[in-house]
Amino acid sequence: MKKSIHLALAVSGVLTLAACASSGSGSGSSSGPVGLVQVAAYTGDQAFEAQFADSIDFPALYAVNKAGGILGRQVSLIQMDTRSDPADALLAMDKTLATNSDVSGILGPDSTSAATLVPLLNSKKLPMMIAAGEAAYDRSAYSYLWRDVPPDPANGEAIALWAKRQGYTRVATVFGTDPGSQGDLPGVVTGVKAVGISLVDQENLTPDQPSYRSAAQRLLAAKPQAIITESDGPTAATFFGELTQLGSIVPIIGTSGTPSTSYFTPLRGAIGDANFNKYFRAVVVGNPVANPAVPAFNAAVLAVQGKLAKPVSQWENNSFSESGYDAVIVLALAMDAAKSTDGSVYNTYIMQVTAPGPGKQVVYTYAAGMAALAAGHQIQYIGASGPILFNAFHNSFGAQAVEEFPANAPAVVVGTISQAAVQALNG
Amino acid sequence: MGELAVQAIGFGIVTAALIAIGAMGFTLQFGLTNVLNISYGGVMTAGAFAALIAEEWHLPVAIAVVFAIATGALLTWLLGRTLFAFYARRGAGLFEMVMVTLAVSLILQYGIDAAAREQIYRFSFPQGTSLHWGWFTVTVTQLALVAVAAAVFAGIEMLLRRTRLGKALRAMADQPRLARTCGIPTGKIVNVVWLISGALAGLTGLAYVINSLTIDASVGTEFLPLVLAAAILGRAGSTRGAVLAALLLGLVTEEVSALGGAAYATVAGFGILAIVLATRPAALAGQAAAKPEITV
Numbered sequence: 001m002k003k004s005i006h007l008a009l010a011v012s013g014v015l016t017l018a019a020c021a022s023s024g025s026g027s028g029s030s031s032g033p034v035g036l037v038q039v040a041a042y043t044g045d046q047a048f049e050a051q052f053a054d055s056i057d058f059p060a061l062y063a064v065n066k067a068g069g070i071l072g073r074q075v076s077l078i079q080m081d082t083r084s085d086p087a088d089a090l091l092a093m094d095k096t097l098a099t100n101s102d103v104s105g106i107l108g109p110d111s112t113s114a115a116t117l118v119p120l121l122n123s124k125k126l127p128m129m130i131a132a133g134e135a136a137y138d139r140s141a142y143s144y145l146w147r148d149v150p151p152d153p154a155n156g157e158a159i160a161l162w163a164k165r166q167g168y169t170r171v172a173t174v175f176g177t178d179p180g181s182q183g184d185l186p187g188v189v190t191g192v193k194a195v196g197i198s199l200v201d202q203e204n205l206t207p208d209q210p211s212y213r214s215a216a217q218r219l220l221a222a223k224p225q226a227i228i229t230e231s232d233g234p235t236a237a238t239f240f241g242e243l244t245q246l247g248s249i250v251p252i253i254g255t256s257g258t259p260s261t262s263y264f265t266p267l268r269g270a271i272g273d274a275n276f277n278k279y280f281r282a283v284v285v286g287n288p289v290a291n292p293a294v295p296a297f298n299a300a301v302l303a304v305q306g307k308l309a310k311p312v313s314q315w316e317n318n319s320f321s322e323s324g325y326d327a328v329i330v331l332a333l334a335m336d337a338a339k340s341t342d343g344s345v346y347n348t349y350i351m352q353v354t355a356p357g358p359g360k361q362v363v364y365t366y367a368a369g370m371a372a373l374a375a376g377h378q379i380q381y382i383g384a385s386g387p388i389l390f391n392a393f394h395n396s397f398g399a400q401a402v403e404e405f406p407a408n409a410p411a412v413v414v415g416t417i418s419q420a421a422v423q424a425l426n427g
Numbered sequence: 428m429g430e431l432a433v434q435a436i437g438f439g440i441v442t443a444a445l446i447a448i449g450a451m452g453f454t455l456q457f458g459l460t461n462v463l464n465i466s467y468g469g470v471m472t473a474g475a476f477a478a479l480i481a482e483e484w485h486l487p488v489a490i491a492v493v494f495a496i497a498t499g500a501l502l503t504w505l506l507g508r509t510l511f512a513f514y515a516r517r518g519a520g521l522f523e524m525v526m527v528t529l530a531v532s533l534i535l536q537y538g539i540d541a542a543a544r545e546q547i548y549r550f551s552f553p554q555g556t557s558l559h560w561g562w563f564t565v566t567v568t569q570l571a572l573v574a575v576a577a578a579v580f581a582g583i584e585m586l587l588r589r590t591r592l593g594k595a596l597r598a599m600a601d602q603p604r605l606a607r608t609c610g611i612p613t614g615k616i617v618n619v620v621w622l623i624s625g626a627l628a629g630l631t632g633l634a635y636v637i638n639s640l641t642i643d644a645s646v647g648t649e650f651l652p653l654v655l656a657a658a659i660l661g662r663a664g665s666t667r668g669a670v671l672a673a674l675l676l677g678l679v680t681e682e683v684s685a686l687g688g689a690a691y692a693t694v695a696g697f698g699i700l701a702i703v704l705a706t707r708p709a710a711l712a713g714q715a716a717a718k719p720e721i722t723v
Contacts, residue, residue: 047545177690204690208649210445210635213438214685214692217564218431233547237641245557245566262547266641269549 033076034069034341035100036061036328039093039108039117044084045207046112046180048232048262051309053079056324057107058307059300059315063329067367070335078103082113089113093120104341105129105331107324111183118142125344127334129327133183139393144347148330148388149285149323150397150422155256156187157194157425158400158417159228159283163253164195165415172201172224174215174239176231181207184255188228194425200224207235216243230255233263241270249275254282256400261314264405273407283402283417286319286385293364297325297384316410319385319401326383330354333369333381354388354396356380430562435685436678437563443677444576445634449650450657450669451583452627456503458600458664459620460722461521462511465528467628467654469535470506471647474499474629475636476539479548488553492633499629500622506531507621507723515723524721532648540644547643550636572634576670579627583666592619600664603722617723653693656700675699 040053057077064075080096082089089109097103106128109117114132121128122142130137130145133152137145150158163171171192175185192199201222203215216239219227229236229252236258243249249271254263259282268276298316305312315321331346333353338346353369361377363369372379381388386398400422402415453467477498481491514527555567587593596616599606607613628647635650636642657676661668676696683695 204688206690206693208645209689209693210638210650210653211438211442211681212684212689213441214431214435214681215689217434217438218685221431234639234641234643234646237549238639241640245554246564266547266549269551270640 031073032102033074034071034104034335035076035078035102036105036107036331037078037080037093037096037100037103039080039082039089039106039113040110041084041112042079042081044082045178046082046084046110048260049110051262052260052320052324053107054308055301055315055318055321056328058304059297059321060325060328062304063296063300063325063366064332067365067370070332070341071339073341075332076102080108082110084112086113086116090116090120093117097124104335104343107131107328111180118145125347127331127343127347127350129324129331131324135186137393138395143394144343146327146330146350146390146394148327148385148390148396149256149320150400151187151395152183153187153190154397154422155283155285155400156184156189157191157422159184159188159253159255160191160195160197161417161421161425162281162283162402162415163192163197163226163228166226166251168197168225168251170198170200170222170224171226171228172203172219172222173199174203174205174219174227174229174231174236176207176235177204178207178232181230181232181257184230184257188255191425192228203239205231205235205239207232209235209238211242212239213242213246215239216246219243220247224250226251226253228253228255230257233260233266236263237266237270240267244271244275249279252280254280256282256284256320258282259284259314259318259320259403259405259411261309261311264314268407277404277406281402281404281414283400284319284411285397286322286401291364291382291384291386293326293382293384294322296365297322300325311408313408313410318411319403322384326381326385326388329366329369329383330381330388332366333373333379336370336373337379350394351390353379353381354390356387356389431685432682433562434564435681437565438685439678439681440573440674441565441569441638441677442681443674444573445631445638445650446653446657446676447576447670447673448579448627448634449631449654450661450673451579451666452624452631453654454658454661454663454666454669455583455627456620456624457658459596460507460511460617462507462528462721462723463521463525464511464624465525465651466506466531466535467503467528467624468647468649468651469532469539470499470502470625470628471632471635471650472539472644473502473535473632473647475550475632475642475646476543477629478633478636479550479642482551491552492630495629495633496626497629499632500626503625503628504618504621508618511723515721519721521721536644536648543644545644547641550640550642552637552640568637572637575630575634579630580666580670583623587666592616596620599722603720613722653696656697660700660703 038053038057041047041049061075080092106126111132122144127144130147135151138151175181201219301315334346334349335341337353338349340346360380361372362380369379369381388396390396400417401413403411404414405411474495477494478491481494557566595611657672658669661672680692680696684692
């Protein structure tokens with residue numbers, strides 16, 4: 001019995017020490033590097049996220065550290081692998097927070113892990129810049145949750161508006177059945193109905209099958225004028241390759257989840273470069289109007305190009321990467337403004353460094369923002385993705401760009417869908 | 428609706444051809460060695476990547492086919508005669524051997540993934556023109572895939588039924604100990620089976636990426652469940668059964684895709700497998716119980 005009591009005391013002592021060690025995760029330590037945790041799928045079936053995360057993290061950290069870091073401390077990146085699984089993500093986050101005392105902010109979670117990680121991170125008072133588009137976060141009560149990308153329905157609705165603008169009256173959807181590809185589908189469906197376009201066929205594809213010929217044939221029989229799509233690259237290549245073999249290809253409009261080499265390379269191979277250049281467009285999140293933050297972002301991308309997936313041109317002017325990059329800069333500037341890396345302190349400053357206001361100095365780079373704050377000014381950071389105007393629920397999204405993608409060259413903006421137009425669609 | 432259903436028959440035959448080539452190689456090897464070789468998927472991937480290398484070097488299509496077949500055959504033979512034989516000599520049972528092949532499968536997949544720098548590649552195999560016969564539409568290459576599957580089936584049937592090697596192989600599959608006692612050169616037979624099985628794995632990998640037009644390190648492991656399903660459904664060791672099962676799976680998946688939705692196609696295929704195993708459970712278990720000995 002005595003031995004059992006000693007053992008119980010020893011175990012409880014160890015647990016108490018562990019709890020003490022992990023309790024610092026919400027406050028960040030006061031010396032050493034400032035830790036930012038990137039939550040992404042580095043392995044598993046969503047591992048394509050990793051190259052997107054890299055295209056955000058490395059340029060942003062380069063920009064912040066080159067300017068002197070946060071409050072004189074360099075920023076370190078902690079890559080946390082969700083393994084494409086929400087349960088694995090929770091375990092990984094527990095381990096990350098228990099073994100890193102310098103965590104001050106979170107880049108993520110993604111769609112896969114948000115449901116399990118957001119409540120935990122919020123309770124730890126860790127500001128998080130989520131990359132999950134789920135509508136559940138449109139009006140969330142999580143005070144440490146921030147999102148500078150549109151919710152999934154907004155992208156789908158922008159696509160519907162673009163289709164309407166092109167004069168299409170009959171469209172079809174082709175989406176992968178994996179969770180990462182399904183997010184935009186509800187917005188597309190409601191959007192096309194709202195603008196008066198007929199949705200003549202809906203194909204949901206189980207990824208990585210050897211053939212989708214029957215689905216392709218059924219889609220052709222419905223005679224759509226355009227196809228709205230999101231899936232992984234190999235699935236898209238098989239489907240659209242077979243569609244091309246069976247009949248004539250029609251314009252394809254991709255969601256903001258499609259622009260990446262892992263999507264473009266197989267699709268180009270399947271339908272041919274000429275068809276790809278002629279027919280493929282994507283409606284992407286981000287700022288279609290150039291401002292001084294854009295060249296700063298592109299310069300940072302080029303400075304760290306050795307760490308990014310090739311070709312590096314895919315990341316220049318990449319709207320998704322720009323939004324993520326801006327999220328890091330905003331967190332860093334909020335910490336500078338609050339003079340603290342403690343999440344519970346600097347969280348309210350996130351709104352302060354992004355909102356417009358009289359007398360505020362507009363800045364487009366981290367270095368300029370840091371200098372202005374040091375000089376005692378209040379600032380509004382306008383990023384490579386445009387102005388970041390958080391609402392009461394910490395959501396911000398601006399205009400969306402319609403882009404085409406020449407081979408081995410940066411994307412070209414061919415149209416714009418304003419936030420007002422999307423909001424008008426929702427009444 | 429009727430037109431789609433008829434068209435799906437043609438698509439089903441093409442899909443069945445892909446599955447059948449892999450299932451014949453798998454079932455031939457499983458029937459003889461009793462090793463449920465999960466690494467078969469990894470070998471398919473290796474064969475496909477070998478063909479990709481030939482394509483990157485701008486070699487003729489025929490050389491790409493040879494690359495895929497030779498890579499599959501050599502890799503499988505090497506694994507069978509070294510690694511699997513090693514574990515069999517150390518007394519590994521059926522389940523332990525499955526775990527060994529699973530480990531090899533993962534090593535192959537992630538090894539290829541690392542070598543391929545975790546990228547997805549396009550596979551630009553000429554598809555030929557689209558041919559239209561009534562409601563049927565098929566490309567010349569797809570027609571060739573069906574012809575290849577038919578030729579492989581005919582070749583294996585001829586080997587098994589008309590040659591001394593085939594008779595010896597069937598004898599070994601039925602009664603390995605008795606076959607050895609009768610002086611059948613079992614080592615030589617096993618060598619031949621590993622080589623044929625591997626060659627068909629390589630060919631399946633190539634056929635898959637010709638059809639899907641893309642290649643990454645997971646193509647073989649993703650396709651393996653359908654191949655396994657056909658092999659099991661057709662009764663392990665029976666190439667005729669494997670071909671019939673492949674045809675059933677191909678037709679069911681494409682018909683469900685055409686009439687019900689692509690998302691349900693694979694589920695329907697495995698639903699058929701579940702029903703058949705429920706009504707005829709001896710398809711797999713019967714074989715293993717009757718001949719629990721591993722022959723590698």
